[in-house]
Amino acid sequence: MSTATPAAPTRKPMPSALTFDLRAKCSTTKARASTLHLPHGDVPLPIFMPVATQASLKGLTYDQLRQTGCQLCLNNTYHLGLKPGQAVLDAVGGAHKLQGWDRNILTDSGGFQMVSLLKLATVTEEGVRFLSPHDGTPMLLTPEHSISLQNSIGSDIIMQLDDVIATTSPDHARIHEAMERSVRWLDRCIDAHKYPERQNLFCIIQGGLDLELRKQCCAEMVARDTPGIAIGGLSGGEAKEDFCRVVDTCTGLLPEHKPRYVMGVGYPEDLIVGVALGADMFDCVWPTRTARFGNAVVPTGTLNLRHRSYAEDFRPVQEGCTCTICRPKEQGGLGITRAYLYHLTAKETVGAHLLTMHNVHYLLSLMGSARQAILEDRFPAFLREFFGTLYGKDYPEWVVTALRGVGVDLMA
Amino acid sequence: MGSESSPQPSNEMLAFHTTASILTPRVGRLAFAGRKAISTPHYIPLGSRGVVPHIAHDVMRDHTAIGSLFVGLEDFVERQSQKSPPPVYTIPTAQDESALRKFVALPDDLLLIMGARREPPIQCPPSNTPNSVAIYTSVGFRQLEAGQYIDAVQNLNPDIVVGLADLVLGHTPGTKRRGKMVDRTHAFTTHATGQLYGSAVPEENRSKAAYFAPVLPLDNAQQSIYIDDLESEIRPYISGLALYESASLSAITEPLGDLPRLLFSAPKTPHDVLRDVSLGADLLTIPFMGVCSDAGIALDFTFPSAPNTTDSQPRHLAYDLWSPSHKTDTSPLSESCQCYACRNHHRAYIHHLLTTKEMLAWTLLQIHNHHTMDTFFANIRESISRGTFEIDAQTFQRAYVSELPKPTGQGPRLRGYQLPASGPNQPRRNTRAYGKLDDAMERFAESQSSLATPDTGAEGLEEHGFGAKQTS
Numbered sequence: 020m021s022t023a024t025p026a027a028p029t030r031k032p033m034p035s036a037l038t039f040d041l042r043a044k045c046s047t048t049k050a051r052a053s054t055l056h057l058p059h060g061d062v063p064l065p066i067f068m069p070v071a072t073q074a075s076l077k078g079l080t081y082d083q084l085r086q087t088g089c090q091l092c093l094n095n096t097y098h099l100g101l102k103p104g105q106a107v108l109d110a111v112g113g114a115h116k117l118q119g120w121d122r123n124i125l126t127d128s129g130g131f132q133m134v135s136l137l138k139l140a141t142v143t144e145e146g147v148r149f150l151s152p153h154d155g156t157p158m159l160l161t162p163e164h165s166i167s168l169q170n171s172i173g174s175d176i177i178m179q180l181d182d183v184i185a186t187t188s189p190d191h192a193r194i195h196e197a198m199e200r201s202v203r204w205l206d207r208c209i210d211a212h213k214y215p216e217r218q219n220l221f222c223i224i225q226g227g228l229d230l231e232l233r234k235q236c237c238a239e240m241v242a243r244d245t246p247g248i249a250i251g252g253l254s255g256g257e258a259k260e261d262f263c264r265v266v267d268t269c270t271g272l273l274p275e276h277k278p279r280y281v282m283g284v285g286y287p288e289d290l291i292v293g294v295a296l297g298a299d300m301f302d303c304v305w306p307t308r309t310a311r312f313g314n315a316v317v318p319t320g321t322l323n324l325r326h327r328s329y330a331e332d333f334r335p336v337q338e339g340c341t342c343t344i345c346r347p348k349e350q351g352g353l354g355i356t357r358a359y360l361y362h363l364t365a366k367e368t369v370g371a372h373l374l375t376m377h378n379v380h381y382l383l384s385l386m387g388s389a390r391q392a393i394l395e396d397r398f399p400a401f402l403r404e405f406f407g408t409l410y411g412k413d414y415p416e417w418v419v420t421a422l423r424g425v426g427v428d429l430m431a
Numbered sequence: 432m433g434s435e436s437s438p439q440p441s442n443e444m445l446a447f448h449t450t451a452s453i454l455t456p457r458v459g460r461l462a463f464a465g466r467k468a469i470s471t472p473h474y475i476p477l478g479s480r481g482v483v484p485h486i487a488h489d490v491m492r493d494h495t496a497i498g499s500l501f502v503g504l505e506d507f508v509e510r511q512s513q514k515s516p517p518p519v520y521t522i523p524t525a526q527d528e529s530a531l532r533k534f535v536a537l538p539d540d541l542l543l544i545m546g547a548r549r550e551p552p553i554q555c556p557p558s559n560t561p562n563s564v565a566i567y568t569s570v571g572f573r574q575l576e577a578g579q580y581i582d583a584v585q586n587l588n589p590d591i592v593v594g595l596a597d598l599v600l601g602h603t604p605g606t607k608r609r610g611k612m613v614d615r616t617h618a619f620t621t622h623a624t625g626q627l628y629g630s631a632v633p634e635e636n637r638s639k640a641a642y643f644a645p646v647l648p649l650d651n652a653q654q655s656i657y658i659d660d661l662e663s664e665i666r667p668y669i670s671g672l673a674l675y676e677s678a679s680l681s682a683i684t685e686p687l688g689d690l691p692r693l694l695f696s697a698p699k700t701p702h703d704v705l706r707d708v709s710l711g712a713d714l715l716t717i718p719f720m721g722v723c724s725d726a727g728i729a730l731d732f733t734f735p736s737a738p739n740t741t742d743s744q745p746r747h748l749a750y751d752l753w754s755p756s757h758k759t760d761t762s763p764l765s766e767s768c769q770c771y772a773c774r775n776h777h778r779a780y781i782h783h784l785l786t787t788k789e790m791l792a793w794t795l796l797q798i799h800n801h802h803t804m805d806t807f808f809a810n811i812r813e814s815i816s817r818g819t820f821e822i823d824a825q826t827f828q829r830a831y832v833s834e835l836p837k838p839t840g841q842g843p844r845l846r847g848y849q850l851p852a853s854g855p856n857q858p859r860r861n862t863r864a865y866g867k868l869d870d871a872m873e874r875f876a877e878s879q880s881s882l883a884t885p886d887t888g889a890e891g892l893e894e895h896g897f898g899a900k901q902t903s
Contacts, residue, residue, distance in 0.1 A: 073784075073789055074780075074787075074789075075789040075790075077791075080490060080791065080794065082493070082494075083487070098787070102787050103779070103782075103786075106759075107758055107759050107783075110779075111759060111779050117783065119777075119780065158893075330518045348538075348539075353492075355536050356536065358522070359534060362480060362481070362518070366848075367479060367482055367484060368485050368843060369487050372790070373487055373488070
């Protein structure tokens with residue numbers, strides 16, 4: 020095909036600043052448990068990564084974030100590029116020093132925000148053309164700019180700039196072009212990357228919902244031997260069945276000894292299905308955002324704590340939860356009740372802080388239990404229990420289909 | 432002098448050891464059974480809906496020295512029908528456990544002080560009546576009847592309760608009104624103390640809460656009958672005094688001298704705080720701490736003066752972190768400050784958090800400002816004990832400017848219960864967070880200001896590394 024650069028055979032070898040230690044594989048599904056050794060500490064996989072968009076996890080101190088068990092969180096390149104900006108990042112010495120976080124950071128490339136937040140952004144071969152929001156001057160963000168910014172940020176994992184378009188786009192030719200362009204941009208990112216020995220560049224598999232395109236993209240990108248691989252362009256409103264098919268297809272083609280990151284996925288059911296399909300890393304703003312709206316994530320779904328029915332509900336958010344806010348005072352927790360969160364939510368920022376802690380802790384510990392189940396090779400039983408609690412016996416079709424594809428029949 | 436215990440132990444739970452002096456600074460120790468003792472003079476942190484704003488419970492426990500909290504009952508009584516009492520009344524509690532403490536999940540050793548209204552209270556359009564005061568809940572104005580307030584004390588069990596007072600906010604009351612203030616407050620106090628502790632109440636039903644009787648912000652002569660009663664008939668029932676202006680400190684008579692004095696004088700600066708301490712205040716409420724944190728202002732003073740003050744120019748009391756001069760400043764908020772925020776973060780980060788409207792900015796500033804005030808009061812107590820307070824206060828006066836900086840940046844979104852009711856044709860309280868669902872409007876909003884908009888033009892963007900200008 021035409022996407023590969025002609026100089027492909029002489030590609031420079033890709034250094035890596037991580038080691039991926041595959042600990043166990045589920046004997047039924049494609050799930051894996053592993054440990055990712057990154058410059059700022061070890062990360063157990065599979066993992067959910069909370070999103071600290073602007074170098075702060077929505078009101079939490081970094082000690083509170085540590086207490087949720089978080090080893091790796093996200094920052095957004097687009098937002099950090101606008102504020103505080105590259106000059107400040109360089110002066111301060113990178114994002115770790117800026118925010119006082121001594122564990123790992125992953126940054127996205129800024130391409131997604133560029134296209135979704137900015138009006139009049141157009142993508143050309145050179146990069147993303149957009150109008151400066153302030154004065155309307157035409158501007159251009161290239162893969163080189165994105166990598167340079169991420170080099171200044173100093174994140175442990177950096178993402179290539181990719182050509183993001185909605186998977187639901189009806190324009191197949193455009194999706195094809197975006198996939199091929201993402202491969203070409205990956206090469207430019209690899210060339211522009213100044214610190215491959217301390218920052219890990221991940222490629223992003225594109226190709227919409229077309230499995231053929233996804234396969235081609237996998238082949239091209241795997242050949243470039245980046246330290247890790249992301250599956251992008253998903254969770255943009257596509258059908259869950261399509262989402263599962265794409266993840267399943269890609270993980271089937273990716274090398275076993277590299278971490279696989281599915282971008283923008285955060286609902287608990289999606290995470291667990293993703294793990295069963297062989298993915299290792301996930302990120303999403305949903306758990307933290309929904310916390311600010313007064314929603315608590317629990318094994319049976321979500322609780323809208325602004326609802327009046329919780330005004331006199333003096334139980335913890337989640338019975339038996341080990342997070343700081345749910346644990347009773349006798350066990351060193353805070354003993355916060357649903358009724359008190361009802362009292363605070365949307366009125367005091369502390370209400371948001373407390374629920375954010377719970378939600379992040381819930382997703383991290385959910386992934387921890389999944390990991391433990393994989394290590395003990397009882398992941399299929401874990402799946403049954405998790406989905407049984409979440410849905411009763413009323414499983415959604417897509418979950419049943421997806422899990423059947425990896426050898427677990429929930430209906431059995 | 433130096434009476435080591437109160438002559439009349441009005442409340443067996445509360446012990447206050449101090450000198451019974453009047454109109455001079457004094458140190459003391461306020462100990463409520465089961466709670467952390469408070470060395471006085473000290474400030475009482477102000478709560479909103481049961482928390483110190485922006486400080487989550489674990490942050491308070493792990494990173495602050497907060498050991499007491501003032502809460503207003505009005506934050507908890509949105510509903511008040513007989514059939515469905517407010518949730519705080521229905522929480523199941525063990526014997527002698529405070530329902531209020533349990534509801535807001537505060538630590539067992541924290542001294543909980545309850546008043547009818549938040550501090551500072553917001554002026555209510557409806558006025559007080561002979562048997563109720565107007566309060567402002569998050570759903571609107573209401574009258575809180577004296578009987579309901581007594582019920583609240585009995586049901587919620589705070590450690591200290593500030594008695595109901597008929598106060599006039601926003602303007603100076605006329606002669607007739609002042610007479611009413613005294614009569615009503617006198618009646619409130621007599622009635623409440625009788626209901627809570629009176630001899631008619633069976634021993635086991637008497638309230639454990641310590642009652643702080645209000646002293647009105649009026650001349651002594653105007654409330655002399657009330658004060659006389661406080662000294663005599665009511666005296667056995669009260670454990671402290673609540674004052675609403677600094678001048679009231681001179682209204683305290685010898686027989687009331689050994690009671691702890693809780694002051695709601697809304698000081699504007701640390702200088703005002705020192706004045707109140709010099710007049711004998713024991714416990715102070717300081718609204719400007721929270722106001723500063725919200726505005727992005729870090730308090731930066733030590734008592735009696737900063738260690739390396741060499742220049743003759745008076746130093747600032749605080750500074751504004753919104754100022755772009757802090758953009759790349761990696762120094763702590765205050766030199767040698769040991770608070771959590773200063774040990775872990777720097778000015779550049781807090782400036783960044785403020786400009787991006789991240790909630791953590793206010794959390795870190797609250798931690799720092801409370802720590803600064805803790806140190807300030809610790810030094811004040813030492814200075815009083817050394818006997819150098821007067822000289823030290825003068826040194827402070829000379830060393831620092833007289834005012835706090837004016838806020839420039841935008842604080843957190845304000846809620847209804849934090850602001851006076853708006854009249855007709857008033858500007859919006861908060862800026863619009865979302866534009867209309869109209870592309871042109873959105874673009875306009877984006878060009879004005881939005882989360883994702885840099886404060887710079889194309890050149891600035893280029894400088895930010897955010898792409899290159901197109902020459903073509």
